[in-house]
């Protein structure tokens with residue numbers, strides 16, 4: 001005699017919910033992803049605007065009420081909470097689609113359509129990061145996992161809610177935003193426009209986890225001054241490069257200290273709060289001693305840490321290191337802050353959305369999902385902070401492949417995750433026949 005486990009209340013799928021799951025068009029999901037990868041929407045480029053118009057059209061065709069608007073970049077930049085940008089941008093657009101009445105949406109699925117640059121083309125499948133080629137049951141290309149797979153999932157859920165023929169007790173919304181990669185201007189503008197909701201899921205890649213908190217990050221620039229002379233008489237000068245070395249050692253030590261006490265949500269992450277230098281420029285002539293070194297990097301912001309506290313910890317470290325060196329004491333290194341400003345953010349674990357997404361994953365994917373935190377900033381802090389919307393991340397893709405060469409997303413995982421999101425949407429928005 002075989003034992004069939006008794007389904008719990010949350011494992012039960014109503015007829016309306018089953019209809020929604022059945023209505024997910026898996027081929028269209030993959031096709032949508034491929035089409036989006038073929039639009040090279042690097043943050044700040046014209047293609048970023050183009051893909052937003054494509055999103056707006058797509059949602060309108062499905063039958064959503066769409067707000068497609070041009071961002072007022074000047075007034076956004078003048079706002080006291082402006083999140084900063086890194087890429088020059090001439091224009092930008094917002095896209096919000098809503099299905100259902102004019103009440104507050106019960107659920108928002110959000111995704112960003114901008115991607116980071118490709119890096120060395122030799123590292124890509126067929127030297128083409130924009131092919132969207134399918135190999136080994138995975139879709140390849142820049143943005144495949146961060147996060148056009150998530151955006152495709154959001155659209156597939158939207159389409160399934162309509163195609164299933166169910167009615168919704170409460171509205172459902174899809175948000176498509178720009179500029180997540182360089183600060184979050186799109187999410188910021190969407191919140192200021194008043195597109196809030198009761199709860200939001202950002203479908204960033206989460207490697208199978210539910211991400212309930214984000215560390216943040218700040219972008220710094222260090223200017224180390226030296227004294228130029230001919231390389232043959234270098235002892236008569238001061239190399240800005242050599243003077244950077246003790247500063248760098250102090251930064252590495254600060255990084256170690258800031259990662260000693262880790263929030264339990266970062267279990268398994270040996271360094272949730274890194275300080276990483278991404279760009280270094282020094283000197284302008286091979287046989288001259290460099291008189292200036294400019295280093296730009298990102299400072300990780302701890303969960304719940306004030307941005308001002310993070311900045312001052314870093315500035316103090318640099319200032320203290322300067323005091324140890326006679327030249328640097330007289331010519332202190334300057335620290336400035338520019339680019340994206342990512343505060344940390346989190347959802348209250350007692351909010352029903354946490355249990356609801358966990359239940360949906362258990363029902364659809366037949367597994368218990370673990371909760372975690374992401375070491376990088378995201379739009380979560382803008383939705384939670386400015387919008388006051390309880391927000392978490394759950395989406396397809398292995399986050400370790402984001403921003404790297406050979407970025408890809410597994411098709412089975414994409415479909416599975418989309419189904420969990422669809423069940424969540426059907427339940428939260430009260431789908432009925």
Ligand SMILES: [Zn+2]
Nearest residue numbers: 146147180204
């Ligand atoms: Zn992303």
